[in-house]
Amino acid sequence: MANETTIALDLEGTLISNAVSQFPRSGLRGFLDFCAKRFDRVCIYTAVRDEVAVPIIKTMVDEENAPSWILQSELIQWDRTVKDLTNIPNSEIMDCLIVDDNPDYIVDSQVSQWIQIEKYSSPYPETDRELQRVQSVIEQRLT
Numbered sequence: 001m002a003n004e005t006t007i008a009l010d011l012e013g014t015l016i017s018n019a020v021s022q023f024p025r026s027g028l029r030g031f032l033d034f035c036a037k038r039f040d041r042v043c044i045y046t047a048v049r050d051e052v053a054v055p056i057i058k059t060m061v062d063e064e065n066a067p068s069w070i071l072q073s074e075l076i077q078w079d080r081t082v083k084d085l086t087n088i089p090n091s092e093i094m095d096c097l098i099v100d101d102n103p104d105y106i107v108d109s110q111v112s113q114w115i116q117i118e119k120y121s122s123p124y125p126e127t128d129r130e131l132q133r134v135q136s137v138i139e140q141r142l143t
């Protein structure tokens, strides 16, 4: 049975629109609360440079779209080619889930750990409920 304890979250197209517009996805805060409750460790795994990602995350908190603990969450260091789960320190691949909209970033042999989310993109439909859907996929996986 799956029992992942770490979740790695993409930023652009997953939690927010992109690093420029930074629109928070519907249900963002609730989803992050769920992640904190269900996982021991919540990491941010983004192609956005750390110097850009940190202020974006701070804005999410300042605008109350994210809980303040996310300011302390780890930014995974990687070479910006693929989001290899072995880049997550002190963990095993099977302990980790990754939520990402972009299949190109997923390592072929790690597809079982990937929760695909539809890219949050223009025109940013108000009916978007992808974070809620992903939460339910994770809940089913972990029960």
Ligand SMILES: [Mg+2]
Pocket (backbone or CB within 6 Å): 010, 011, 012, 013, 014, 100, 101, 102
């Ligand atoms: Mg993305």
